Amino acid sequence: AFSFKNKTIRKLLLDYNRIEILKNFTFSAMSQLSTLELSNNRISAIEIFAFYSLDKLSYLSLHHNHLKYIFNNVFDDLLELDFLDLSYNLIESIDRDAFSKIFNLIYLKLNSNFIKFLDERIFQNLNLLRKIYLSKNKIEILKVNLLINCTRLEEIYLDSNQLRHI
Numbered sequence: 001a002f003s004f005k006n007k008t009i010r011k012l013l014l015d016y017n018r019i020e021i022l023k024n025f026t027f028s029a030m031s032q033l034s035t036l037e038l039s040n041n042r043i044s045a046i047e048i049f050a051f052y053s054l055d056k057l058s059y060l061s062l063h064h065n066h067l068k069y070i071f072n073n074v075f076d077d078l079l080e081l082d083f084l085d086l087s088y089n090l091i092e093s094i095d096r097d098a099f100s101k102i103f104n105l106i107y108l109k110l111n112s113n114f115i116k117f118l119d120e121r122i123f124q125n126l127n128l129l130r131k132i133y134l135s136k137n138k139i140e141i142l143k144v145n146l147l148i149n150c151t152r153l154e155e156i157y158l159d160s161n162q163l164r165h166i
Helices: none
Strands: 012-014 033-036 059-061 082-085 107-109 130-133 155-157
Touching: none
Parallel strands: 012 033, 033 059, 059 082, 082 107, 107 130, 130 155
Antiparallel strands: none
16 A cells, blocks of 8 residues: 655645545654545545544545544644544544544535434533534434533534424
């Protein structure tokens, strides 16, 4: 497999390819990377250390892929991440601590997936979050405390779900 070893690259666009798996340490030598575009691929799995050492990454786009599950710890190394796009995937489930260490997140796009349930603690550490896109999912119930710690939230998109009451 190809390995990226250039420490000066700040922006990497890999959209519209046939990538299926993001393997451990693929980008680990690219310590200056701030933007990573992986949209419109066939990504169905992200290994736990795929984003290892990308502590300067602020923009990550994974929309239009084949992700079904978002596991804990996948985004843990992304300390400066403020934009995350996981829209237009096949996501059914997101582990409770999947976003627990990306404290600087401002924009989170989860729209156009198959999410039915969100643990009420899933967004508890996203104090800086301003916009969250949850449209076009299968969400039936919103937990009372789901967004309680998101004190800077300005926009919430929940249209086209299966909500029964609010």
